[in-house]
Amino acid sequence: MAHEQPHEPASDDAAVCAYCGRxxxxxxxxxxxxxxxxAEAITDAERDAFESAHAEEREALRLFRLKAVFVLVVLYFLFFVAYLFAV
Known part of the structure; x- marks a missing residue:
């Protein structure tokens, strides 16, 4: 699978993939x-790290979605109240 790699800072502390060098x-x-x-080549420790990172990413996405819905609801009611006062 080919990846287009974005420009990333060339630092010595960057993590490098042991399988493809990315x-x-x-x-x-x-x-x-x-x-x-x-997934087929990783060790148990790498799989555990993946599962942990995946769970954190999933939780962060869930929180983002909740915040986005909250903002949309607040905006809806603000526009609704503004419309009521404009009429």
């Missing part, structure tokens, strides 16, 4: 990469 700024991104792109 560089990641954050270790949890590397763990997600291992689980998604190299």
């Amino acid at each position: 560089r990641f700024v954050r270790g949890d991104h590397l763990a997600l990469h291992y689980g998604l792109d190299h």
Whole structure:
């Protein structure tokens, strides 16, 4: 699977994939990469790290969705109240 790699800072502390050499700024991104792109080759420790990073990512996405729905509901009611006062 070919990836287009965005320009990432060339630092010595960047995490590097042991299987394909792709560089990641954050270790949890590397763990997600291992689980998604190299699932058949990873070790148990790498699989545990993937599952942990995946759970954290899923929770962050759930919180983002809740916040987005909350903002949309508040905006809806603000526009509704503004419309009531405009009429």
